[in-house]
Amino acid sequence: MEIDIKEKDKLELEKRNDDNSMNYQSAGSLTSDWHFASANIANSALSLVPSHDGQMNACRGDLVGAASSSSASMGEPFGPPVTWDHQTSSQNTGFCDISLGTGTLVGMTTGGPVSMRSSIDGALGMGWNPPSSVLRNSIFLPNAHGILPPSLSQFPADPAFIERAARFSCFNSGNISDMAHPFGMSEAMGHYSRGGGMMQGLQEPFVGSGLKLLSVGQAQKNMMHEGDCSGEASIASLYMDHVKPEDSPLKSERKSESLVRSQDEVKPGMGRSDNDSDEAEFCGSDQDDATMLEANAGKLSANGLNSKKRKRNGQDTEHSPGKGSQLSAEVNKDGSEVQHKGGKSPTSTTNKTSGKNGKHGSKASDPEKEEYIHVRARRGQATNSHSLAERVRREKISERMKFLQDLVPGCSKVTGKAVMLDEIINYVQSLQRQVEFLSMKLATVNPRMDFNLEGLLAKDILTSRAVPSASLPFSPDLPMSYPPLHPSQSGLVTAGFPAMENHSDILRRTIGSQLTSISREFKESAQLPGSWNDELHNVIQMYASSDPQDSQEITGPIEASNMKAEP
Amino acid sequence: MRPPPNSSTFKREFVKKWLLALQLCNHNNNINKNDVVKRKDTIKLSAEIAMASVRNGATCWSRALMAKHSSSFHVTTKPHHMPPPPPPRHYKKRVRCKKIIKRSRRCCHNRSAAAAVVRRKTAVLRKLVPGGELMDDEASLIRETLDYVMSLRAQVDVMRRLARASDCVAMCNIV
Numbered sequence: 001m002e003i004d005i006k007e008k009d010k011l012e013l014e015k016r017n018d019d020n021s022m023n024y025q026s027a028g029s030l031t032s033d034w035h036f037a038s039a040n041i042a043n044s045a046l047s048l049v050p051s052h053d054g055q056m057n058a059c060r061g062d063l064v065g066a067a068s069s070s071s072a073s074m075g076e077p078f079g080p081p082v083t084w085d086h087q088t089s090s091q092n093t094g095f096c097d098i099s100l101g102t103g104t105l106v107g108m109t110t111g112g113p114v115s116m117r118s119s120i121d122g123a124l125g126m127g128w129n130p131p132s133s134v135l136r137n138s139i140f141l142p143n144a145h146g147i148l149p150p151s152l153s154q155f156p157a158d159p160a161f162i163e164r165a166a167r168f169s170c171f172n173s174g175n176i177s178d179m180a181h182p183f184g185m186s187e188a189m190g191h192y193s194r195g196g197g198m199m200q201g202l203q204e205p206f207v208g209s210g211l212k213l214l215s216v217g218q219a220q221k222n223m224m225h226e227g228d229c230s231g232e233a234s235i236a237s238l239y240m241d242h243v244k245p246e247d248s249p250l251k252s253e254r255k256s257e258s259l260v261r262s263q264d265e266v267k268p269g270m271g272r273s274d275n276d277s278d279e280a281e282f283c284g285s286d287q288d289d290a291t292m293l294e295a296n297a298g299k300l301s302a303n304g305l306n307s308k309k310r311k312r313n314g315q316d317t318e319h320s321p322g323k324g325s326q327l328s329a330e331v332n333k334d335g336s337e338v339q340h341k342g343g344k345s346p347t348s349t350t351n352k353t354s355g356k357n358g359k360h361g362s363k364a365s366d367p368e369k370e371e372y373i374h375v376r377a378r379r380g381q382a383t384n385s386h387s388l389a390e391r392v393r394r395e396k397i398s399e400r401m402k403f404l405q406d407l408v409p410g411c412s413k414v415t416g417k418a419v420m421l422d423e424i425i426n427y428v429q430s431l432q433r434q435v436e437f438l439s440m441k442l443a444t445v446n447p448r449m450d451f452n453l454e455g456l457l458a459k460d461i462l463t464s465r466a467v468p469s470a471s472l473p474f475s476p477d478l479p480m481s482y483p484p485l486h487p488s489q490s491g492l493v494t495a496g497f498p499a500m501e502n503h504s505d506i507l508r509r510t511i512g513s514q515l516t517s518i519s520r521e522f523k524e525s526a527q528l529p530g531s532w533n534d535e536l537h538n539v540i541q542m543y544a545s546s547d548p549q550d551s552q553e554i555t556g557p558i559e560a561s562n563m564k565a566e567p
Numbered sequence: 568m569r570p571p572p573n574s575s576t577f578k579r580e581f582v583k584k585w586l587l588a589l590q591l592c593n594h595n596n597n598i599n600k601n602d603v604v605k606r607k608d609t610i611k612l613s614a615e616i617a618m619a620s621v622r623n624g625a626t627c628w629s630r631a632l633m634a635k636h637s638s639s640f641h642v643t644t645k646p647h648h649m650p651p652p653p654p655p656r657h658y659k660k661r662v663r664c665k666k667i668i669k670r671s672r673r674c675c676h677n678r679s680a681a682a683a684v685v686r687r688k689t690a691v692l693r694k695l696v697p698g699g700e701l702m703d704d705e706a707s708l709i710r711e712t713l714d715y716v717m718s719l720r721a722q723v724d725v726m727r728r729l730a731r732a733s734d735c736v737a738m739c740n741i742v
Binding site: 393421436439444 | 606609610611684688716717722726729
């Protein structure tokens with residue numbers, strides 16, 4: 001499971017983190033640190049990063065600036081996505097914003113390697129949606145350059161880091177055109193980008209985010225040279241579980257060449273990734289659909305595609321032009337159902353064309369794209385245009401129903417449409433009822449608990465405050481403001497771990513710092529019932545207000561309880 | 568349509584956005600400290616918005632959800648938090664077109680009762696899935712349902728974990 005893997009990585013990171021000492025050096029010493037930290041790749045990569053900083057034409061140049069404003073960047077997820085040209089990148093942009101913000105904070109403050117890692121990791125690992133990988137890369141690069149250097153030196157050789165970096169590089173397989181640089185990693189990146197990320201084989205000591213950035217640049221260089229965000233999609237998709245390795249950002253004619261290149265690179269590199277079995281297999285099987293970035297339902301669609309009965313492009317006479325165009329439009333929308341599969345070149349981006357009108361398909365890298373869906377009438381079936389179109393429609397529907405069958409539990413046996421629909425309706429209703437019930441349950445939770453939980457979530461997800469690894473004391477202030485809260489804090493810390501997929505380490509640190517800052521803020525204003533937003537606000541502000549002197553130590557019992565609580 | 572994201576990545580993004588949405592909601596609306604129902608509604612609303620925004624308009628249901636909540640979601644201080652308003656024009660247009668299509672559909676009768684049953688169920692599903700009314704053909708409806716179900720599952724999972732964590736905390740508090 002991807003979750004397990006991530007947890008493992010985090011745990012690894014945590015372990016590593018504990019051993020590290022935090023000494024942040026100036027940005028100038030970055031290269032030296034990197035040299036120290038890395039084997040071969042990192043060094044060269046590092047040197048290149050600064051040079052490419054300016055080239056980060058990321059659409060988010062402003063983002064970097066925004067990131068420094070911490071809280072502002074936090075809020076961006078909702079906003080900037082809209083403004084992005086790449087519609088799919090919006091999600092990632094928001095993601096980048098958050099990560100940037102957090103990364104900035106981390107870098108600026110006494111963020112330890114863990115915090116950096118978690119922020120970067122969070123940013124990287126947070127399921128980049130396909131389109132935004134490029135943005136992320138660009139964002140990270142400038143960000144890292146300006147901010148990370150101090151903390152980068154801290155990151156020791158860390159397999160988890162390396163893995164993350166590898167993943168990161170996978171994501172960036174191709175979009176940061178300007179990130180070209182003679183990285184030795186380029187090949188590796190190519191491999192990884194193909195193999196989908198879990199590059200545990202990459203044991204070079206990557207120095208945290210910096211490395212990742214470099215690798216990203218490498219990957220970029222390998223793959224597409226376009227600065228658009230199409231790469232992000234591939235990267236994000238690579239990262240995802242069911243990502244299709246071939247989901248490289250091939251939007252234009254480069255797709256084929258990059259695909260081929262990447263595929264070639266990937267094949268030799270496949271063996272290196274440990275966890276890549278899924279992706280590797282996937283990659284291998286879906287070579288044809290390499291460009292299916294926008295493939296519907298991810299793997300599902302891919303499966304559907306492969307299994308779907310091929311509609312051969314036949315005569316147009318069976319279809320009226322209107323129907324054909326409509327169907328083709330439909331097909332474009334679906335992506336996966338495009339009938340170009342029949343013997344089409346692998347680069348035919350069936351999915352890429354999703355949303356594009358079939359008529360405009362020629363402009364895409366899909367010369368074979370046809371405007372009409374040609375369906376061959378099977379033997380004994382009516383050849384009426386209406387019935388054929390109807391058949392196409394029905395087949396599409398049945399294919400989707402199959403997907404839903406997999407999704408909805410208890411629908412494995414093939415049943416009629418009505419029964420299937422029934423099950424689906426029941427499932428959706430039950431899910432909605434569950435949401436209702438759970439939200440009611442959360443509403444009844446003690447607001448203080450609420451706050452902690454939210455803070456916990458926020459801490460874990462958004463960033464882990466830079467806190468010295470060794471220490472996170474529960475400040476004595478806590479009991480003052482929240483007398484009953486103190487025990488609950490430890491309880492929260494301990495209890496939160498099993499509940500959340502968090503690293504106890506990060507949580508420990510974050511909670512510690514969070515609690516102290518919270519207590520500091522709440523001390524005077526006894527806002528015990530405190531509404532969520534105030535508390536949340538404080539949590540967010542905690543991130544914003546880098547608090548270097550927030551060094552606390554984990555009390556012994558808390559540590560012990562944490563250890564116990566860890567799943 | 569974009570492929571539905573990986574569930575864990577979706578969850579992480581969802582949590583992040585949920586936090587922000589909660590903040591926003593609490594800023595915009597009055598802080599409801601004691602009204603549990605209102606709080607629940609706020610939670611649910613913010614969760615829905617977050618879930619929809621994670622998909623970021625790539626799917627019809629997410630756009631419909633945003634449209635539905637945009638009215639109750641007044642951006643005051645932080646306009647950049649506002650999720651992109653879904654294309655309302657498109658929404659209305661789809662509704663209008665749907666009327667026409669419905670009228671035309673009524674003309675062609677289904678031959679079998681089973682088909683009628685299917686249509687009835689499809690109508691029910693349409694009501695369930697946000698934005699389902701906008702989709703004229705079953706294929707897209709089912710696709711949207713797929714995506715919506717996955718998002719819902721992730722949302723439920725996140726909320727359940729959160730509730731469980733809070734339970735643990737409460738228990739530890741008691742102990």
